[in-house]
Amino acid sequence: MLSLLLSAMLAMQAMAVMEVTVPEQPVVALHGRDALLNCSFSHANPINLSDLSIFWQLTDTKRSVHSFWGGQDQLVDQAESFANRTSVFHSQLGLGNASLLLSRVAVADEGSYTCFVRVQDYGSAALLLQVAAPYSKPVVTLTPESNLRPGDNVTLTCVAYGGYPQAGVIWQDGSGRNLTDNIATSPVANEEGLFTMTSTLTVVLEPNSTYSCRLINPLLGDEGYAFVTITGQNIGFPPVALWVTIGLAVCLLVLLIALAAVCRRKIKESCEEARREAEEAKELEEGESKTAMTPLKS
Ligand SMILES: *[C@@H]1O[C@H](CO)[C@@H](O)[C@H](O)[C@H]1NC(C)=O
Ligand SMILES: *[C@@H]1O[C@H](CO)[C@@H](O)[C@H](O)[C@H]1NC(C)=O
Ligand SMILES: *[C@@H]1O[C@H](CO)[C@@H](O)[C@H](O)[C@H]1NC(C)=O
Ligand SMILES: *[C@@H]1O[C@H](CO)[C@@H](O)[C@H](O)[C@H]1NC(C)=O
Ligand SMILES: *[C@@H]1O[C@H](CO)[C@@H](O)[C@H](O)[C@H]1NC(C)=O
Ligand SMILES: *[C@@H]1O[C@H](CO)[C@@H](O)[C@H](O)[C@H]1NC(C)=O
Ligand SMILES: *[C@@H]1O[C@H](CO)[C@@H](O)[C@H](O)[C@H]1NC(C)=O
Numbered sequence: 001m002l003s004l005l006l007s008a009m010l011a012m013q014a015m016a017v018m019e020v021t022v023p024e025q026p027v028v029a030l031h032g033r034d035a036l037l038n039c040s041f042s043h044a045n046p047i048n049l050s051d052l053s054i055f056w057q058l059t060d061t062k063r064s065v066h067s068f069w070g071g072q073d074q075l076v077d078q079a080e081s082f083a084n085r086t087s088v089f090h091s092q093l094g095l096g097n098a099s100l101l102l103s104r105v106a107v108a109d110e111g112s113y114t115c116f117v118r119v120q121d122y123g124s125a126a127l128l129l130q131v132a133a134p135y136s137k138p139v140v141t142l143t144p145e146s147n148l149r150p151g152d153n154v155t156l157t158c159v160a161y162g163g164y165p166q167a168g169v170i171w172q173d174g175s176g177r178n179l180t181d182n183i184a185t186s187p188v189a190n191e192e193g194l195f196t197m198t199s200t201l202t203v204v205l206e207p208n209s210t211y212s213c214r215l216i217n218p219l220l221g222d223e224g225y226a227f228v229t230i231t232g233q234n235i236g237f238p239p240v241a242l243w244v245t246i247g248l249a250v251c252l253l254v255l256l257i258a259l260a261a262v263c264r265r266k267i268k269e270s271c272e273e274a275r276r277e278a279e280e281a282k283e284l285e286e287g288e289s290k291t292a293m294t295p296l297k298s
Helices: 002-017 240-297
Strands: 025-032 035-037 052-058 064-069 086-088 101-104 110-118 123-132 139-143 153-163 168-173 182-188 196-206 209-217 221-231
Touching: 025 035, 035 153, 052 086, 064 086, 064 101, 110 209, 123 153, 139 209, 139 221, 153 168, 153 209, 153 221, 196 209
Parallel strands: 025 123
Antiparallel strands: 035 101, 052 064, 052 110, 086 101, 110 123, 139 153, 153 196, 168 209, 182 196, 209 221
């Protein structure tokens, strides 16, 4: 029934006299926010709402986004993905404003929307909805992280996530020159369609070098910037780990020497003690013999 009506409307478009106006430029909506799809139509006389029909459709698939006729919203045919997310401004309809409010915009909403209006005459116009989401601030990491020496190959990785559409990534050196070699950039989309941009740059390490990663969202412009500076501190020999090892070894050696000294003293002491004991024993023996003799004396 509805599709019959719609095809009838499409057939009559050729003789449409009603002027329907939508934005010529794509409408850019932020992911998760509301989007206003403006649509206005000319009308000579005051409009009785029961005479007005409005059909918002996806231009490509003709699926219903929102319908209004007979003085009320008609959502039986509405595509499921738009359920509870659309409305037209009832108080504005009589003034020639058939704009659609689309809530909680998702990446999947991107595309062309057609606004059909009928009072006595017909008219329609299509607009383009583009979705944008800002990326997180990019973060640059270095592999390997330590034990770097001039001449080593290092890989710098720049990551930013949660954005849409795909961002451009530009790498620059310390003097602002664009680097173009040995760069690989890959976008990965999550289930919501939002991208994680990962870009890697491989360079031969020089001391005191700076590398920056700039992220450009084509719809939102320049979005973020991160850089690493590789100073003499990152580069060097021996690395911290080696110093620690040497330090530990020296400590151990000192400890061993001290232990040996203590042992020697202890051994000497115990020898002396043994000797003293022997002497004492001898003395005691003599004493005993003395004492043994004493009773005889007394
Ligand atoms: C919708 O149209 C009104 C009136 O022309 C204008 O003020 C407003 O900025 C438009 N909004 C969008 C999102 O295009
Ligand atoms: C239609 O009405 C809505 C709600 O009042 C308003 O935000 C929008 O700008 C209007 N659009 C036009 C084209 O007048
Ligand atoms: C609008 O049209 C309906 C049906 O055609 C009619 O019953 C109603 O009185 C009209 N309302 C106005 C304000 O003209
Ligand atoms: C729309 O809202 C109704 C009533 O709140 C709810 O029953 C239904 O599940 C919702 N549909 C979707 C797709 O969220
Ligand atoms: C660095 O990479 C280049 C090209 O991949 C290779 O020819 C070179 O041997 C590498 N140098 C080191 C120190 O690994
Ligand atoms: C670097 O590349 C970007 C995009 O390709 C360009 O806009 C910019 O002008 C370039 N900058 C320099 C210094 O070449
Ligand atoms: C690196 O920079 C520091 C401070 O800017 C400077 O003292 C040092 O000489 C530089 N080293 C080299 C190898 O350019």
